[in-house]
Amino acid sequence: MNNIAEENENQEMNTEELETQNVDVEARDTELDTQEESNAIEEVNALSPETEITGEETMEELLGIYESSLKKFEEGQVVTGTVISVGRDMVLVDVGYKSEGRISIQEFIDEQGNVNVKVGDQFEVMIEVWDEEEETVLLSRDKAKKVKVWDAIKEIYDADGTIEGVITNRVKGGFSVDIGLQAFLPGSQADLRPIRNMDEMVNKTYEFKILKYNKRRNNIVLSRRVLLEAEREKLRAATLEAIENDKVMEGIVKNITEYGIFVDLGGVDGLLHITDISWGRVKHPSELYSVGDKITVKILSYDFEKERVSLGMKQLTPDPWTTAVDKYPIGSKIMGKVVSLTDYGAFIELEEGVEGLIHVSEMSWTRKIRHPSQMVTVGEEIEAVVLDLKPDNRRISLGIKQTQENPWEVISQKYPVGTIIEGKIKNITEFGLFIGIDDDIDGLVHISDISWTKRIKHPSEVYKKGDTIQAVVLDIDKANERFSLGIKQTQSDPWETVAQRYEVGKEISGVITNLTDFGVFVELEEGIEGLVHVSEISKENVKSPKDHYQVGDSITAKVMNINSDERRIGLSIKRLEDDDDDRYLEEFAKNMRPATSSFGEILRNNIQEQIEANKTQENKKDK
Template identity: 55%
Template sequence: MSIDTQGHTEEHEESFAELFEASLKERGGEGVLKEGEVVKGTVIQVTKDFAIVDVGYKSEGQVPLAEFTNAKGETLVKVGDPVEVLLESRENETGMVVLSKEKADKMRIWDEISAACERDELVHGMIVGRVKGGLSVDIGVKAFLPGSQVDIRPVRNLDQFIGKDFDFKVIKFNKKRGNIVLSRRVLLEKQREELKKDTLLKLKEGAILKGVVKNLTDYGAFIDLGGIDGLLHITDMSWGRVGHPSEVFNVGDEVRVVVLKFDPQTERVSLGLKQIQEDPWHRADEKYPVGTRVKGKIVSLTDYGAFIEIEQGVEGLVHVSEMSWTKRVKHPSKLVNVGDEVEAVVLDIDPKAKRIALGMKQIEPNPWTLLEDKYPIGSVIKGQIRNVTDFGVFVGVEEGIDGLVHVSDISWTQRIKHPGEIFKKGDEVEAVVLNIDVENERFSLGIKQLHQDPWDTLAERSPIGSVVKGKVTKVTDFGAFVEIEEGIEGLVHVSELREERVEKPSDVVKEGDELEVKIIDINTVDRKIALSAKAVLSGEADYRDYMRHQGGDMGKARLGDLMKKFNR
């Protein structure tokens, strides 16, 4: 038997080696500890910073205590606990084996994931954050979830998934590179196909189904019926107005809808929500008979009126002409705005055409019906001229009510071509009430009626046969017009200018000449006066002598001819 320098025999060395090998095998070793391998050990001591672990090597190993501490800072290991650790290094500067429980756990997880991939099993994990192109998932180790694999439909906001747990399918695994790619979409598609089979059995026109709002667009909402989506168009959401689907739904809302149309070949489904409820127009005529006073909200304005929603799905039109008794409304926005709460009266209703005619002015008494009592015919009013036109002037009677003084009612005697010759906007005038037409909303006034018609008393002031002086205002081929009073003219026919025959009146008189004439006839109805200059010149005493001189009936005929020319 040989003995070494330490006093051990070779036999003892061989025996010790066999025992060490056997010990390693019991602890999970393979005879010789190798760096990078996972071995079993036992905690023999816990210090402030480390857990001392016996792995059957000639020296113990140490594991940072932080690897045995949970999120609350609690130490989860004690002396005697069995552990699996990774041998990182045989010995460090203190002569101890360097071990890692954390790395051993990860290696074990990698093995488990690898096994799951081989068996085509799912893995469970939590989405912990965003990374370039997708999300980071903790499945024991960090894995990558591409954005395209998060859901069946593209997801705009990936942050909504952070902190949530899901099952995933491993679609790429490379242990050497530490690369794991996951998919949630694959699972959802599989689930969707299974749901779709059941849903297709229920899909038929008229069926009422439950669904979840999956997506909102400007024109409607897509409803997940269970493996198949249907479109709920914005016009089928409510009997009332819907500006945007987001006014009615949020993504994720559960809804009951009715199938309006289903095409098995294309698998397109049209859905309705309002069809589950009764159309409010069906009994609208019973609920809103003509004359009913209603309240509602202005929902739309047009050039010709305002639409009022009196209940969801029932709107009526107030025409611009039905907004005010007195105001001339050029556009509804001058009186109301969208969103205003207003009152109105039902003027007409047609449920089949889904039309209601409303009036806002009918809420108040018609001021035109009160005018006859306030302003009886013949009464005098005072007001400002609000407008001057070719045919007359409008005088303000009340707020929104004007009376018209026609050009023919401005003066008894003046020939007025345009009222603007006498009046301007803003002038204050007095006028007499001539007529009130309530139905057509017309108020007629007269200014000349403030004074007596001078023609009524002309015969008293200037009786037939009297001689008066006047000024020639106009000379024509058939005679001369002479103004005998302000605004009152008479005609001196060419035959009445001289005793001798006159071919051209302009040879005898001219405009502006003063002329003494005799009144030979007065027609107050037609406002015409026949005058004679030759009667004054001949010195005839009266109209009878004149008539006898003309020869009785023949004279009357000539006077008739004279008046006809005068009328021209």
């Protein structure tokens, strides 16, 4: 009985405990429902702030409101999300959906490989994939950016505004520009003028005008030229109002040609001619300036109708020729730089805008300069003497030989006329020999002064280059820089004693050296010749000596006359025949017997008179 009573008591106690536990469970369930309801209200309020929640809605009503709010998201929609986790491959982003959205980690890796995202970051994302059944949400931050850029492009285009971009690289026909999206900049729209070096614009930031765009085709066309033209037009109007003669302005080199520089004065172009760049020599403007250089110029003239502006740069400084007379007096020594060489001389720059000419004749006292390059080179600094100055003609004559003593001034004292000198043959020409003396002075032995007696056709027949010879100083012409020498003068002239050795009337013998139509040349000794004129060959009429004689024949003739000054000896053959006739007559007269009649006496007298007459006539001819 006791056992039964105990069992009943235990059962009653267990029943009470179970009831107590059930009450606790119900209380906990009620508390959970309340918390879940509170959380649901918060989530609904967060997702749908426009929906008013009173707190009296049932759990089912709240979940309905929550579900309806989630359905508002669509693929392609841009929303704001918060990073809640950064993984190796994905970044989880809370966009207010019951499941987190995922973004590929590649969208956050920069060029150096760094991951640029952290928990808590907020940014706009675009919903790429929305799978409600699988509760999968794929997001993209890059595409969200592009959507925003397209919206901005539309706003800028509609407002006729501008957009900033970076030229990333060259492409066919133009450039690729990063404006958040890749846009195309045609080459013709990159600048006001054709671009010579297109690579210079790459990686630079500019303002652009949107010419057209097509979101569906992902096509955007930009222009920089439109903005430059508008800016230029504003500058042009301001520049036109400011331009006036003699005004000094700043400009930018726009283009360079061989005849000058085109300068942009601010929407208005002016020409700076090459002759107005500098007072000095300018071979080509590109030697001094490049496209894009800023320069200062002076307005020389302006044609308002044709809008032509002539510019000057050298006019900003005084003309150096106005002070040249004071700076470079005649006879003064100056230093200058060789800037140009011509066949006739060298141009020396004394200062910018002032150049002098050294003629080839003023480069050396003794050398024959054929080209100035034998003495100077371009770029060389040299010393010279001012010989003449004509500032009105902008000419200065210079000389470099004047910086040294003139050897011709002392040569006559060193080698007076009659001095015997010795030197080597430096050159041989058809008219004579050039003998080196000293100080680069050469003496000339004319072909006629080589020998007293020899007939020389060319000096090379007797001498060769490098031979050492002796000669006599014949004449020194300092004015014309000529030094005359003679070789034959080192010996006495054989013609001085010809008259003593070959007396008039003397019978001589010689060898025929030449036959001409007018006579026969006979060599009496080496270098001494006599001429038998054709009229003195025979009493008979001789048409040509060649019909009677040959070169090399030995003949005998009579000396008719001698002219030592002209070096001529006249000979006669027929005079020998006259002498023979006279001898015959004399012998005949001596051997005649006395005449027996007066006729004989008369005959002897006539013969004697004839002999005397012949002798008288012969004496007259000799004289």
